[in-house]
Amino acid sequence: MSSRAPAILVLEDGRVFRGEAYGSVGETVGEAVFNTGMTAYQETLTDPSYFGQVVCQTAPQIGNTGWNDEDDESRRIWVAGYVVRDPSRIASNWRSKRGLEDELAAQGIVGICGVDTRALTRHLRESGAMRAGVSSRTTDADALLQRVLAAPPMAGANLVEAVTTPEPYTYVAEGAGPAKYTVAALDLGIKRNTPRRLAARGITTTVHPAGAGVDDLLSGEPDAVFLSNGPGDPATADAQVEVTRELLRRGVPVFGICFGNQILGRALGLDTYKLKYGHRGINQPVLDRRTGKVEVTSHNHGFALAPTEPGEYFETEFGRVQVSHVCLNDDVVEGLTCLDVPAYSVQYHPEAAGGPHDADYLFDRLTALIDDHEGNRLDA
Structure with a gap:
């Protein structure tokens, strides 16, 4: 050497x-x-x-x-x-x-x-x-x-514009058949394995820059909007929070991960705070309160959501919300599920390249959410 x-x-x-x-x-x-x-x-x-x-x-x-x-x-x-x-x-x-x-x-x-x-x-x-x-x-x-x-600290850092795509693009999986669903993804720092995991469920994903507005995201009439992971302080993402609020008002299905979980949480009225040293690794135990199962999950976040009320449920302008996932190491909020509008999120990485894959079911939950939303819309 x-x-x-x-x-x-x-x-x-x-x-x-x-x-x-x-x-x-x-x-x-x-x-x-x-x-x-x-x-x-x-x-x-x-x-x-x-x-x-x-x-x-x-x-x-x-x-x-x-x-x-x-x-x-x-x-x-x-x-x-x-x-x-x-x-x-x-x-x-x-x-x-x-x-x-x-x-x-x-x-x-x-x-x-x-x-x-x-x-x-x-x-x-x-x-x-x-x-x-x-x-x-x-x-x-x-x-x-x-x-x-x-040097500037991470608290207060707005970094998503530095990592987002400059132009929209559509991910088409190699050898994929006809798409059953379409999703518009807001790129706050998206990882490639996310549209791959969506494609495995018959979803075609169009990825949009972080500054995209509601009309941009909905221009292709997608079945849902995905809020991606990303760097920096979620307290700086006011524009993305307002876009998410408008999506909730319109009843558009929304799924967020990591930074996207914090965006959804802020849209629902929660604050964020900086963790002492964060969660970064592929071995974090998380409880899914909906199923009672414990997942070993992949994390990369230095900020977290702070519920405005103690307990598992809280009220928002969009209805009742469940704190659906919690970290068993430190009780950090790891996921939200809206009970009156079609939206949910998790703080960790279900796409999990390279593993573990305990949380892969969350992409199946998105297709179920889309199907339920379409069924309810047609019945209305």
Whole structure:
């Protein structure tokens, strides 16, 4: 292995971790967070929800399966920086086309390896997610700390415009037959596996930019509207919240995930707040109150919904709403189901590339919602 340049990671509270350059040599600043997944690093790196974040992988060795051309969840890597303990010296997988570090370097992603990621994760759990800088250009921790402190925090950050599609497009699955349903998706940072999972149910998805209005979304007379995942602070998404309110007023079926769950929640009158260190990984236990089942789920969120009333149900201008899913680790609201209008959402990722797939049924729930809505409309 070639020699590596020395590198440092500096947190905004002044703690310093030293290691070696990994990926592109340079300097970057973002919000330091940790991901507990033992696999799926390619899907993590290409998830737009990680835009602006320096991601620490808690799994001790990263890069074992290299990088392929099939598992990207978007058009590029979005993380601001990458932190690993032990980069694998070889990549062994039948689909691998190149090494992880080669891809990081090609896309200009600054990383650091040789870091005690367990100590970093414990620190973030105790002190909370915070701004951090990674540099392989300098080892001057004090100077890097000043640049970290000058960077904007994640709270108050409006990032969806940076990751959304510039123009609408329609996803057509390879070999798919005639579509039974159509869905308009509001792209707040959508992952590619979402329209794939919809296509498996006979749904054709047209993806719209984050700034699309109600008339744009409904121009193709879709059967439902999907609110995607995405990065940043949901408190900044006033335009998308108002669009969602209008969809609810018109009785359009709505399904949201992650950032989309927070958009729906705000449309229903709830506030959002920043979690101490967030949920990021593929092993979060969530209770579905409608069925009593516990799902192991994929998460990536640093904000959550705050119910205005204690308990499982609350009243809104759109009728009664159930807090349908809760995280069993910390009781965070993980899903909403409207009882008087056709809308529901979850905070986690049912598309779950690369797994687990306990929550895949939520896409079936969308087709059932559409069928029920159409039946009720025809009966009216």
